[in-house]
Amino acid sequence: MPYSAGVSRQGIERALLAAGKDLGTLGPSDLALVEDFHTMGRLATYELAELAGLTPHSSVLDAGSGIGGTARFLADRYGCHVTAVDLTSDYCDTSEWLNGLVGLSDRITVRQGDVTALPFPDGSFDVTFSQHVQMNVPDKDLLYREARRTLNSAGLLAIWDIVAGSGDPAFPLPWAEHRAQSHVVSSETLRLSIDSAGFVIERWDDLTDPAATTMRAILASPPNPVGLHAFVPDFADKAQNLTNALADGTLRVVRILARAA
Ligand SMILES: C[S@@+](CC[C@H](N)C(=O)[O-])C[C@H]1O[C@@H](n2cnc3c(N)ncnc32)[C@H](O)[C@@H]1O
Numbered sequence: 001m002p003y004s005a006g007v008s009r010q011g012i013e014r015a016l017l018a019a020g021k022d023l024g025t026l027g028p029s030d031l032a033l034v035e036d037f038h039t040m041g042r043l044a045t046y047e048l049a050e051l052a053g054l055t056p057h058s059s060v061l062d063a064g065s066g067i068g069g070t071a072r073f074l075a076d077r078y079g080c081h082v083t084a085v086d087l088t089s090d091y092c093d094t095s096e097w098l099n100g101l102v103g104l105s106d107r108i109t110v111r112q113g114d115v116t117a118l119p120f121p122d123g124s125f126d127v128t129f130s131q132h133v134q135m136n137v138p139d140k141d142l143l144y145r146e147a148r149r150t151l152n153s154a155g156l157l158a159i160w161d162i163v164a165g166s167g168d169p170a171f172p173l174p175w176a177e178h179r180a181q182s183h184v185v186s187s188e189t190l191r192l193s194i195d196s197a198g199f200v201i202e203r204w205d206d207l208t209d210p211a212a213t214t215m216r217a218i219l220a221s222p223p224n225p226v227g228l229h230a231f232v233p234d235f236a237d238k239a240q241n242l243t244n245a246l247a248d249g250t251l252r253v254v255r256i257l258a259r260a261a
Contacts, residue, residue: 001088001136002177008067008094008231015230028076028102033226035069035098037174038132039242039253040207040214044160045070045131051203051257052127052158054078061085061125063115063147064133067231068095068108074129075107083125085113094231116142123152131160135175138183140190144197151260157199159256163187165208169245174228174238187254199258211253212246219243 004011012034016023021030036042054060056079062071065084068091075082086092092112099105113119115130116139128147137143147157162175164186176182187206194201219239229235245251 002172002175002181003088004090004231004233006090008090009097011231012067012094012098015225015227018225021226023101026101028072028104031069031072031098031102033224034228034230035067035072036131037066037069037228037232038160039162039211039246041218042069042073043214044211044255045073048129048131048158048160048255049074049078051255052129052156054080054127056080058126059083059124061118061120061128061150063118063128063130064136065091065095065110067091068098068110070129070131071095071108071110072099072102072104075104076102079107081107081109083109083111083120085111085115085118087112087114116146118146118150120150122149123155124150125155126152127156127158129158132162132175134159134190135162135182135184140183140185140193141197144194144199148198148260153260155260157194157256157258157260159194159254159258161190161254161256163190163252163254165245165249165252167248167250169250170241172234172238173242173245174232174235184251187252190254194256194258198261200261201256201258203255203257205255206252207255208246208249208252212243215239215243215246
């Protein structure tokens with residue numbers, strides 16, 4: 001896996017202190033620039049969350065939660081309980097630490113685990129979020145079967161993800177140091193996996209063009225110690241390669257809402 005081993009907490013702590021933050025009085029919004037490990041950052045999380053129609057009573061799974069940015073945003077903004085699952089134990093530890101710093105530990109449960117073998121009973125969740133995770137998962141059928149199994153009837157799967165365009169992207173990318181770590185498939189293949197896992201696709205938005213524009217603007221913004229570069233090695237190169245690939249259509253980015261059938 002292309003993700004950090006044992007350095008994310010240290011990097012983030014250093015970045016927050018360099019930005020003049022007091023770790024004793026940190027609020028959820030202080031983490032916004034560092035915790036959304038996907039194209040368009042917090043903007044994408046916000047738009048997906050609004051479409052999902054969460055309430056304080058929603059039971060939410062974030063499948064492939066990274067350092068927990070989505071879980072914290074959902075728990076803080078919508079008042080719901082979120083279960084955050086990620087394979088990378090370093091990210092799970094950092095997630096727990098950040099949840100505690102911003103006072104959200106009681107609304108978020110962090111579990112280290114694999115999204116293709118979720119450690120939860122059938123029908124555990126009303127809504128499952130998954131942002132920029134399936135590119136690391138070769139067996140997409142299994143991924144979405146597990147998402148379906150753990151959602152209750154009429155539950156919602158909310159996805160923000162990368163699919164193949166035309167041609168080959170340059171590496172490294174944010175989810176893969178090299179080609180062998182990347183399991184990007186076409187929109188058609190992804191749609192088939194989601195469909196056949198027992199979902200009805202309600203929305204499929206290709207947002208490649210606005211994402212490329214937004215990513216260019218983000219890359220052109222003044223340097224800030226707080227950002228994904230605080231814990232993702234070579235992040236500037238990875239983000240630039242992704243932005244180039246979105247701009248030339250080598251990769252595409254899609255927002256998907258799928259309802260458990
Ligand atoms: C690009 S990061 C996205 C993190 C988070 N969803 C976000 O948007 O901030 C991809 C994440 O997927 C996790 N991941 C990859 N394969 C996984 C698997 N099979 N099970 C659980 N997590 C996985 C990685 O550990 C990493 O945290």
